[in-house]
Amino acid sequence: MHDISLISTIALALSAALAFGLLAKRVGLSPIVGYLxxxxxIGPHTPGVVGDLKIAGQLAEMGVILLMFGVGLHFSLKELLAVRSIAVPGAIGQSAVATLACTGLAVxxxxxxxxxxxxxxAVSIASTVVLLRVLMDHGxxxxxxxHASxxxxxxxxxxxxxxxxxxPPLAATAGDGVSLWQTMGIALLKLALLTAIVLLAxxxxxxxxxxxxxxxxxRELFTLTILVMAICVATVSYVAFGASMALGAFLGGMVVGQSKVSEEAAADLLPMRNVFTxxxxxxxxxxxxxxxxxxxPAxxxxxxxxxxxxxxxxxFTIVIAGGHSLRTGLTIAGGLAQIGEFSFIVGDMATxxxxxxxxxxxxxxxxxxxxxxLNPFIFRGVLSLEPRLAKWPLxxxxxxxxxxxxxARANEAMAHRTEDPGAIVVGYGPVGQTVTRLLTEFGINPMIIETNVDAVLELQQRGQQALFGDATRKEILRAxxxxxAAYVVVTVPRAEISLRxxxxxxxxxxxxxxxTRAEYINGSEAFMRAGAAIIRYDEAESAAALAEALLQDIDVPADRIDALVGGIRKELSPARDGRKMEL
Known part of the structure; x- marks a missing residue:
């Protein structure tokens, strides 16, 4: 009879993962809990069917390679630089605190x-998969x-x-004296050489x-090329440079990420990466x-x-001490209350x-x-603290x-700008982001006014003109x-603020x-008297969007839908409305 230990281990592992992943999702938990x-x-420490631990370990190594390759593929230095003022000192400080606390506990x-x-x-590193999931669930x-998280x-x-x-050099020297620093120095030189070869060549x-x-x-050859790069770079890193396969896969992913077809590569790799993960x-x-x-137990x-x-x-303390918003501090704090894949990778190598x-x-x-x-519940609970904490006077x-x-520091940087804006966008929520993108696409240079200092700093670090302040103040508008400017686009949802x-x-x-944007149609007269040329009402747009969705669902022809929705918008619009902005 043929040896089918590899096939049986994969079948057993995936079947159990599917069953318990579905169960975990059904009760509102992350599927990762089900997989674990x-x-x-099916492990050797519980009764019942037991999988082959040696084969499972090799499959896990493949999972690590593809996981780290995917991390490198999506690694964005530009995104990191945009939030470097909060992410770099914050992550280093938080990791140091958690590491020291765990060291004290171990002693x-x-x-x-x-x-x-x-x-x-290992404990100080949170799971990227889990964090992204809770951020997506909360929009x-x-x-x-x-972005900061x-x-x-x-x-x-x-x-x-x-x-x-x-x-590895720490293990080779058992942590002793000069040999440790010498071995670590050699390891870092090898890393520099490996990085130079992979990234430059x-x-x-x-x-x-x-x-x-x-x-x-x-498609088969393209997917095969991606897979070969991931595995071969990881293997060469391990064999020739003594580096971990995880590190080699990460560097290989960074190189593929520079290609014009990186998005297609990520899409092709995703199913395989998911299975091995x-x-x-x-x-x-x-x-x-x-x-x-x-x-x-202790x-x-x-x-x-x-x-x-x-x-x-x-x-949370580091974010607040840096002067960033309460919501940013709570979002990061709630998202980091978990550990995952990187903790396992570090722990497995150390073991x-x-x-x-x-x-x-x-x-x-x-x-x-x-x-x-617990993380989804902790995340929701931490965010719910925002109104209460905001009331603390100190x-x-x-x-x-x-x-x-x-x-003030951010605004000083804007005082030295060399180009005047073609439009002022007030607010940088979803509506403001859309307006800014369209203005930029059609060659109109926007200046964004925002009261969230984190958003202003991130925009400036991305090269976008942004000013911190309250747009109801004339000095902020002049600054x-x-x-x-030729246009002002007010995207703030609250009518009383938009009117001012x-x-x-x-x-x-x-x-x-x-x-300007306004909540209700009955406020149109006040906005017109204030000098708004074009007003768009959340109430009217919601009615039009719901009508369009309903008509699509009952299979009304597209041209008929356009006519009916246009009629609804016209019916709900006040008598006077300015002509459309010509882009």
């Missing part, structure tokens, strides 16, 4: 400080606080990569190769021995306290190098299962003072360059063309 539990149940339970330090490094991905995770990913580089060859394979219009989580669960938790409780309390509090005992890996898995399960005064200082902005803009620039 599936691994525990308290009888471990060496060196072992505690490595456990702390926060494309917000300033969402993602930038924070990018810095944590970089820290994890550096840890993966330094663990690969930056020319890989995009050239991918473009030519793509022109062959063979599931196998990675299942294999981690298979290694989990629940008996260790019964033997070391250690698991302490690690959970660090993940769920110390890390979020440290992140294989005998730098971390098996107990440490089991503690990481147990903490991950609990923290990932915190409110601190945030206002620090925000004003950051905003924005309103007198030289329109009034102030009309006093500063009597001939500027003002387009």
């Amino acid at each position: 539990v599936a691994g525990v149940l 308290a339970v009888g471990w060496t400080w060196q072992t505690g330090l490595i456990l702390g490094l 926060s991905v494309n917000t300033p606080e969402g 993602i930038g924070w995770l990018i810095v944590q990913d970089i820290i994890a990569v550096l840890v993966l580089v330094l663990l 690969g930056a020319r060859f890989v995009p050239w190769l991918l473009l030519r394979v793509a022109r062959l219009r063979s 599931v196998l990675f989580f299942v294999s981690v669960g298979m290694l989990f021995d629940y008996r260790v938790l019964l033997e070391s 250690l698991i409780a302490g690690v959970l306290a660090i993940v769920l309390l110390v890390t979020p509090l440290a992140a 294989s190098l005998r730098l971390l005992p098996g107990t440490g890996r089991n503690v990481l898995v147990g903490a991950a299962i609990v923290s990932i399960s 915190l409110a005064r601190w945030l206002a003072g620090r925000g004003q200082k950051l905003g 924005a360059g309103l007198e030289s 902005i329109v009034q102030a803009a009309r006093e500063v620039a009597p001939v500027v063309r003002i387009l």
Whole structure:
């Protein structure tokens, strides 16, 4: 009979992952929890069917390669630089606090400080997959606080990569004296050489190769090319440079990400990466021995306290101390209250190098299962604290003072601008972002006025003109360059604020063309008297959008839908409305 241990292990792992992933999703948990539990149940430490642990470990290594390749593929230096003022110091500070807390805990339970330090490094890194999921569920991905959270995770990913580089020389020297620094220096030189070869030589060859394979219009060959690059760069990094496969895969992904066909590469790799990532989580669960938790309850409780309390509090304190918004601090704090894939990667490597005992890996898995399960609820709970915290006088005064200082520095940078704006956009929510994109696309240079200092700083670091301040104040409008602008577009949803902005803009620039958003149709007369040329009403647009959706659902012809929806808009529009902006 043929040896089908590989096939049977894959079948068992994927079947268990599917069953428990569906169950986890059904009860409102992350599927990752289901994958980990599936691994525990088919592992050697629980009764019943047992998968082949050795084969599962190799499949997990493949999962790590594809996972890290995907991280490198989506790594954006531009996105990181846009939020560097909060992400870089914040992630480093929060990781340091969590690592030191975990080191102290490890020493308290009888471990060496060196072992505690490595456990702390693993505990300090949150899961990118889990964070992105909670941001998507709350519609926060494309917000300033969402961008700051993602930038924070990018810095944590970089820290994890550096840890993966330094663990082998640390193990080789057992942490002793001059030989440690010498070995680490050699390892860093090898890393620099590997990075130079992959990024410089690969930056020319890989995009050239991918473009030519793509022109062959063979999806199989294109996918195969991506897979070969991921596996071969990882293998060469390990064999020739002594680096981890995870690091090599990350660098390979960065190179492919520079290609013009990087989005197609990411799409082709995604199904395969998802499957092997599931196998990675299942294999981690298979290694989990629940008996260790019964033997070391103080250690698991302490690690959970660090993940769920110390890390979020440290992140929140750092963000608030930097003068950033309360919502940004709460979003980052809630999102970081979990650990995941990078913690496992660091923990597995440290365990294989005998730098971390098996107990440490089991503690990481147990903490991950609990923290990932609780994270959606923790995230919602933390965000719900915003109204209460905003009422604290001391915190409110601190945030206002620090925000004003950051905003003043940001506005000083705008005072030296060399180009006057063609339009002023007030507010940078979803509507403001859309208007800004369209203005830029049609060659009109916008200046954005926003009261969220984090949004202003991010926009400026991306090269966009932005000013911090209240647009109802005439001096802010003058500083924005309103007198030289042709348009003012007010995207603020609240009617009383929008009306005051329109009034102030009309006093500063009597001939500027003002387009504004308003909540209700019955407020049209006030906006017209204030000087708005074009008014668009949330009430009318909602009626038109719902009517269009209903008509599409009952299969009304497209031309008939356009006519009916146009009629609804006309019916709900006040008698006087200015002509449309010509772009």
